[in-house]
Amino acid sequence: MSSPQPAAAGPGPDQPAGAGLEATRDALEAAGYLADDSAALVSHLAQQLGKPVLVEGPAGVGKTELAKALSRATGRELIRLQCYEGLDEAKALYEWNYRKQLLRIQAEAGAGPEEDAAGDAVMEDIFGEEFLLTRPLLAAIASEAPVVLLIDEIDKTDQEFEAMLLEVLSDFQISIPELGVVEAASMPLVLLTSNNSRELTEALKRRCLYLWLDYPSVEREVEIVRLHVPDLDAELALRLVEVVGMVRELDLKKPPSIAESIDWARALLLLGADQIDSETFNRTMSIIVKHRTDLDLVAERVGMRLPAAGRGSSNGGGAA
Ligand SMILES: Nc1ncnc2c1ncn2[C@@H]1O[C@H](COP(=O)(O)OP(=O)(O)OP(=O)(O)O)[C@@H](O)[C@H]1O
Ligand SMILES: [Mg+2]
Numbered sequence: 382m383s384s385p386q387p388a389a390a391g392p393g394p395d396q397p398a399g400a401g402l403e404a405t406r407d408a409l410e411a412a413g414y415l416a417d418d419s420a421a422l423v424s425h426l427a428q429q430l431g432k433p434v435l436v437e438g439p440a441g442v443g444k445t446e447l448a449k450a451l452s453r454a455t456g457r458e459l460i461r462l463q464c465y466e467g468l469d470e471a472k473a474l475y476e477w478n479y480r481k482q483l484l485r486i487q488a489e490a491g492a493g494p495e496e497d498a499a500g501d502a503v504m505e506d507i508f509g510e511e512f513l514l515t516r517p518l519l520a521a522i523a524s525e526a527p528v529v530l531l532i533d534e535i536d537k538t539d540q541e542f543e544a545m546l547l548e549v550l551s552d553f554q555i556s557i558p559e560l561g562v563v564e565a566a567s568m569p570l571v572l573l574t575s576n577n578s579r580e581l582t583e584a585l586k587r588r589c590l591y592l593w594l595d596y597p598s599v600e601r602e603v604e605i606v607r608l609h610v611p612d613l614d615a616e617l618a619l620r621l622v623e624v625v626g627m628v629r630e631l632d633l634k635k636p637p638s639i640a641e642s643i644d645w646a647r648a649l650l651l652l653g654a655d656q657i658d659s660e661t662f663n664r665t666m667s668i669i670v671k672h673r674t675d676l677d678l679v680a681e682r683v684g685m686r687l688p689a690a691g692r693g694s695s696n697g698g699g700a701a
Contacts, residue, residue, distance in 0.1 A: 419592060433571035434573070434591075435586060441638025464536075485503065527569060533573075536581065544582075550588055603618050606646045633675045658687055659690070
């Protein structure tokens with residue numbers, strides 16, 4: 382089969398190589414996503430090569446948001462398949478609307494005795510598109526306009542599901558026995574995310590570009606926090622990110638992610654805090670630390686080292 386071409390155009394003849402990459406990064410930024418070099422590059426290549434992207438990394442580092450931002454940046458509709466244990470084809474691809482089919486059969490039966498041919502026509506009829514319930518994968522394949530398809534948390538499904546997905550991702554078509562083959566009308570931009578709860582198959586990885594998203598650098602995280610909470614004072618944002626960094630260095634069950642940094646920034650702004658002293662920290666640390674045992678460790682190793690209330694932030698994190 383001739384597969385549809387990637388929707389994005391390559392760089393023009395007089396465009397320097399790399400200009401498209403910068404354009405992708407700028408478009409993501411305009412859509413509210415600050416991409417680092419590797420995220421910008423992979424997003425750019427995925428559009429040019431028409432390959433799916435597998436995004437892995439710890440919780441809350443912006444895996445899902447990247448897909449949403451790409452949808453906003455490209456103006457493509459976002460179709461999302463949220464994965465969970467036990468997810469099957471009926472919820473991912475399509476299923477027949479049995480209720481509607483039954484009603485149709487009953488309506489025909491009630492219309493009075495007819496010849497057999499009419500019965501056959503009904504059987505053909507009830508396996509038409511009108512009776513099909515479209516699920517995210519089929520919707521993405523069948524869409525006339527190119528979409529962004531987000532297959533979120535693929536590691537929650539089993540290997541059987543992954544195998545089914547492979548077929549869809551390599552052929553960009555879905556065969557429905559009663560209807561025939563539905564071929565992709567346009568090339569979706571596909572992002573799969575995983576939290577690494579299980580190792581994905583080599584076969585899946587081979588078909589995808591790979592992006593590892595980690596906790597960002599201090600500078601980038603400050604930018605991200607200020608993008609989401611623009612009213613927060615710049616110095617306080619920097620201090621917040623530094624303290625979160627100190628917390629991440631501890632051996633915790635669940636280190637705070639970017640999502641927690643943003644929540645904490647919002648809370649500090651609401652509380653009118655102008656510095657992060659030990660009192661403020663102890664009052665609000667449950668926003669960034671969410672395990673009982675982690676709380677004790679963080680209070681002892683970070684809370685105690687912050688300056689006491691009223692002593693200003695200039696004596697920094699090293700004060701006892
Ligand atoms: N580079 C970024 N630019 C702007 N916002 C970001 C960026 N990275 C993360 N965020 C913000 O951080 C929050 C968490 O991101 P997201 O939900 O995408 O994380 P995730 O990696 O999908 O987490 P999980 O594994 O728990 O699903 C979101 O509010 C998102 O807007
Ligand atoms: Mg997510």
